[in-house]
Amino acid sequence: MINIIKNYKSVRNHTEYLCSFLELEDFTPQSAAFASPPKWHIAHTTWFFEQMILLKYDKNYTVYNKEFSYLFNSYYNTIGKRIARHERGLLTRPSVKEVLDYRKYVDEKMLSLLSKEIKEVNTLTILGLNHEQQHQELLLTDLKYTFSKNPLYPVYKNENYVNDTNSHEGWLEIKEGIYEIGHNSDTFCFDNELGKHRVFLEPFKISKSLVTNKEYLEFVKDNGYKNSKYWLDDGWHWLQENKISKPLYWEHINDVWYQYTLSGLIKLDDNAIACHLSFYEASAFAFWKGMRLPTEFEWETAANNLNWGQRWEWTNSAYLPYPNFKISDGAVGEYNGKFMINTMVLRGASSATSKNHSRTTYRNFFAPNTQWQFTGIRLAK
Incomplete structure (x- = not known):
C-alpha cells in the first residue's frame, strides 16, 4: 500500500x-x-x-x-x-x-x-x-x-531534450535462431506486450548508434527530399501534399541550419542524435544508405546489448496483435487493441519519456507521418 x-x-x-x-x-x-x-x-x-x-x-x-x-x-x-x-x-x-x-x-x-x-x-x-x-x-x-508556431521561439526551460549523443559505434551481429518476444513477468506492462511467443530471425546486424544530425543533413543536402526513388509511394505523396523539404523544427537561415527546441532556437548540433523524424523519413534515409530499419522483433532481440532510450526508434513492423492477444472488457479494453491498423511500431524510449516508464518489450505506435514525437533512426542490415 x-x-x-x-x-x-x-x-x-x-x-x-x-x-x-x-x-x-x-x-x-x-x-x-x-x-x-x-x-x-x-x-x-x-x-x-x-x-x-x-x-x-x-x-x-x-x-x-x-x-x-x-x-x-x-x-x-x-x-x-x-x-x-x-x-x-x-x-x-x-x-x-x-x-x-x-x-x-x-x-x-x-x-x-x-x-x-x-x-x-x-x-x-x-x-x-x-x-x-x-x-x-x-x-x-x-x-x-x-x-x-510562435515566431518568438519561446523557451520552455533550459533543458532542450535533443542534445543527446551516441556513446557506442559499430554493429551488433545477431545469429539466426528462434527468439522469444513479449512480456512475461509479474511487473507491469500494457496488454499489447502480452502473448509471449517465438519468432525465427535470419542473421542480421543492427547499429549500436542512432543516426545523427550530421548524417541526416547529408541526406538533405543530397536532395533526399527531392528524389522519389528513396521514398515509399505513400511517403512521397505525403511530402508533396505537405511541401516538406526538411525535418520538423529545422530552419535554414542565412546558410546556417538551426533547430527549434524547448530551450529555444539553437544551431543544429552535428553530433546530436537526429530527432522528430517520421517513419517515411526514416525509411527513405535507410534506403538512401543502402540499409533498412529493423523489425520490432529484431530490435527486442538485440535490445539488451544496445544503448537505447534517447529516441523512440522506428521499426519496420506494422502494429499488430501478438498471438493470443485479448482485449479486456469495458473501457480499458479500448486502450490499445482498436488502434492496430495503419500505424507502425516504435521501440525504446526518448529523452522526454518519464522515468521508470520504459522496458525492452514496450510497443509504442504512431501513424507513419508522425513527426512531433521524439523519434529517431537506428539502422539494420
Whole structure:
C-alpha cells in the first residue's frame, strides 16, 4: 500500500512539475488536432482516475463536475460522447485553477481509496499512472509543437531534450535462431506486450548508434527530399501534399541550419542524435544508405546489448496483435487493441519519456507521418 501511494503522489506531482514552467497563457492554445493543450492533459489524466476507478469502487464518490466527462474523455466510446479532438484548445473554461482544483479533489479521493488496499483498485491505479506518464511525454511534445508556431521561439526551460549523443559505434551481429518476444513477468506492462511467443530471425546486424544530425543533413543536402526513388509511394505523396523539404523544427537561415527546441532556437548540433523524424523519413534515409530499419522483433532481440532510450526508434513492423492477444472488457479494453491498423511500431524510449516508464518489450505506435514525437533512426542490415 505504501509503495503505490508513494508512486501515485510521485507521478501526479511530476505532471504538475512539468506545468510549473508554463505561463498561464500557455495552458490553453492548441496548434493542431494532434497537439492537445496542457490544460486538457492535466484534466484528462485526472478524469481517467475518476471514471475508471472512483466511480466503480468508491460508493460514496460524488462526481466533481458532470460536464467534465464530455470535455476530457479522449477516445473511450463505451463511456459516451466527447468534444472533438481539434476543439480541445477552445476550452477557455473551465479555468486552469478549476482544473487544478479538480486534480486535488480526485487525488484526495484516490488516496483515501488506495488506503483500503483493494487489489482491483491497485491494478487499475498502476495502469492509470502509466497512462499519466504517457501523457507527461505528450504534454511536452504537444507543447513544443504549439510553441514552434510562435515566431518568438519561446523557451520552455533550459533543458532542450535533443542534445543527446551516441556513446557506442559499430554493429551488433545477431545469429539466426528462434527468439522469444513479449512480456512475461509479474511487473507491469500494457496488454499489447502480452502473448509471449517465438519468432525465427535470419542473421542480421543492427547499429549500436542512432543516426545523427550530421548524417541526416547529408541526406538533405543530397536532395533526399527531392528524389522519389528513396521514398515509399505513400511517403512521397505525403511530402508533396505537405511541401516538406526538411525535418520538423529545422530552419535554414542565412546558410546556417538551426533547430527549434524547448530551450529555444539553437544551431543544429552535428553530433546530436537526429530527432522528430517520421517513419517515411526514416525509411527513405535507410534506403538512401543502402540499409533498412529493423523489425520490432529484431530490435527486442538485440535490445539488451544496445544503448537505447534517447529516441523512440522506428521499426519496420506494422502494429499488430501478438498471438493470443485479448482485449479486456469495458473501457480499458479500448486502450490499445482498436488502434492496430495503419500505424507502425516504435521501440525504446526518448529523452522526454518519464522515468521508470520504459522496458525492452514496450510497443509504442504512431501513424507513419508522425513527426512531433521524439523519434529517431537506428539502422539494420
